[in-house]
Amino acid sequence: MPCCACPAASSMRKGPSRTGSKANVLFFDRKPAAEKPWTEKLWIYDLRTNKHFTLKENPLKRSDLDDFVACYNPKNRHERKATWSQDNPQGRWRGYEYEELTKRDKLNLDIFWLKDESLEDSANLPDPDSIAAEIVEDLQAALAQFAEIAADLKK
Secondary structure, three states: OOHHHOOEEEEEEEOOOOOOOOEEEEEOOOOOOOOOOOOOEEEEEEEOOOOOOOOOOOOOOHHHHHHHHHHHOOOOHHHOOOOOOOOOOOOOEEEEEHHHHHOOHHHOOOOOOOOOHHHHOHHHOOOHHHHHHHHHHHHHHHHHHHHHHHHHHHO
16 A cells, blocks of 8 residues: 555664665555545654675574564554754654655655764775675575475475
8 A cells, every 4th residue: 555545654663684684564554535635644664774784694683673562552552752853863763744745856755864883984894705705605504594495385
């Protein structure tokens, strides 16, 4: 369902692995079509900036989502409070008004506000062979996980 058809859309930005994969998770309420958009505010939790999840060495754990769940406030979403502000520029939870979103180029929802520390330290990147080894390790771990799933599906 499109963003304009829900009263409170939320987004969680998952951290990239070293290979650069990224994901946004959007939550929508099913609402009937209306002339006036239902969405008043889009809430975004940035779980990718300065987070370095990998499949083997630093996999995403349920506890990594605790702050998001608390901010999401599923029991009363109308009482959500942003953790980002001018005084707290490292806050990961932020709301954007519908009007603000519609002014974005092509309504692009790839929104960043946290400073990415890895971009500042590009002179200290690991050697290419280390990066390649980590990519191989991640791919092997992913392949093992898919093999497990395939085996489970055959049962």
